[in-house]
Amino acid sequence: MSLVVEKRPLLSRKWAEQLFYGAAVLALVVALMVLVTLLLDIFIDGSSRLGWDFLTGYPSRFPEKAGVLPALTGSFCLILLTALFAFPIGIAAAIYLEEYAPQNRLTRIIELNIANLAGVPSIIYGLLGLQLFIRFFGFGRSLLAGAMTMALLILPVIIITARESLRTVPRSLREASIALGATKWQTIRHHVVPVAFPGILTGCILATSRAIGETAPLITIGALTYVAFLPDSIFSPFTALPIQSFNWISRPQTAFHANAAAAITVLLVVLLAMNAFAIWLRGRLEKKYKLSRL
């Protein structure tokens, strides 16, 4: 370790310290102010429309009658289906890569590709979904096709975060388990995954939060704008909250812009609720599988 010899007098160093502290606080305040202003602005614009009628209403040409029920239900079902497809596949892929895969060139290529896929613009996934699920498999412009496209979109993020969590599990834990005669599968099933699970879950929820706000891939695969009924099966056509707000914000009538702000507020509340649920779940699981058990 090299030693830095500070030659400046104590007073000037104290000043520098104060200056940096001030700058850091300022940065935080600026970031928060922007966020708070944005949220307040949206909330104020949309507050006149927020209410039970708005949540349970169907789209309409009269802005004061229009509601988000089909869009809210669509987003909800889309996210649940996405989670259903993406979580098991993503976590299993992460376990394979972290615990089983041999360290060779092929594995490194796969890892590199997953990292790259996480950065691919979402509209590309939309194009892939259009070609693969709608044209090739013939799922139509349905919830199923939408959810599978979204699942593809968030898989790389899930795999990467799940691997990070698996990596934080101490090697000693695995060695102890194997030393006691457990098989590799038993070790993973009973010791590694439970300890890593809170982290895996956080990654999954964050990835899902990204999916719920995505518009581009949904537009590409042809999610609809006017849907005056609720989805009745996974093959049902659907609309989603971001698409509904996108449509309202581009209308000429300012009353529709208030609807858009209200729809965004609903989306934000759904997002916050999901994240809060994730934090609560993680807290519970962390208590259950505390590392002190080791």
Next chain:
Amino acid sequence: MRTFVHCSFAVAAFLAATEALAAVPSNLEGRITVDGSSTVYPITEAVAEEFGKSARNVKVTVGISGTGGGFKKFCGNETDISNASRPIKSSEMDACAQNGVEYIELPVAYDALTVVVNPKNSWARTLTVSELKALWSPEAQGTITRWNQIRPSFPDQPIALFGAGVDSGTFDYFTEAIVGKSQSSRGDFTSSEDDNVLVQGVSGNQYALGFFGLAYYSENADKLAAVAIDDGNDANGKGAVLPGAETVRNGTYQPLSRPIFIYVRKSSLGRPEVQEFVKFYLDQATTLAREVGYVELVPEVVSLAKSRLSSQTVGTVFHGKGHAVGQSLTELYAKRSS
């Protein structure tokens, strides 16, 4: 984890309110898929909303893929009806023919492209088509940048241009009507697919000029000023004409008023729900078009469209050659029907 697995579609089913309204046979069932232009969307949405009040078991869905995107799906046999803010192009006609898709072209309303300036702009309240052409043609790029270059009496101030997104039917029509060739335009202007952005741009700059659909002007008439257009042809209105329901309907607001259409797949008309929906559309389009900010068709065109539907006349009267700017719909459709 298990909580995630349940996708309860019935979550809000109990909330579905009921509301009755007669006019359309209420025993209809089925699904009608509509896609295409965002310009036509508000009318189709209004029609679908009214139709749904009586035919509650018919599920109408409307998407926004743009006129071109809509035709792609329509000609691929994916949709029953295509919303279009311009007539079908010859390449799209070929695609439809290849897949055996026959269609009936029905005009549903007019839109008036409106040239707007800032309310503080007191000089350019009338412009001629040739002045607009000089301003928007590709050669103007980088050379015509100040107001006094359009007309020497205008102030010596820089001009800020705002226009519809280059993928939109609005842009296609404006360039065809003003410059003379679809898609031919200068490139140094602020373009946006969202017309509200253009409204903001023009209302915030005294020296701005832009164009978009009439509905966006009428909703923001306090922040913008419309420019009266003189097409130099006294046969359709002497001097400069302001856009408005009257001047569009009597054919004097030229060349910037354009018809908008729906295209109906002929084979879908065999299904009673589609048949009833399109009939209902033509019946209601005049009232509903006005409600959502468009100009309703004149009665002669409505009846021509209705007879076109009842006789199931397929094909387009535009021959895939663009808008036939300046020709009245009455002439175009009457010629074909006789």
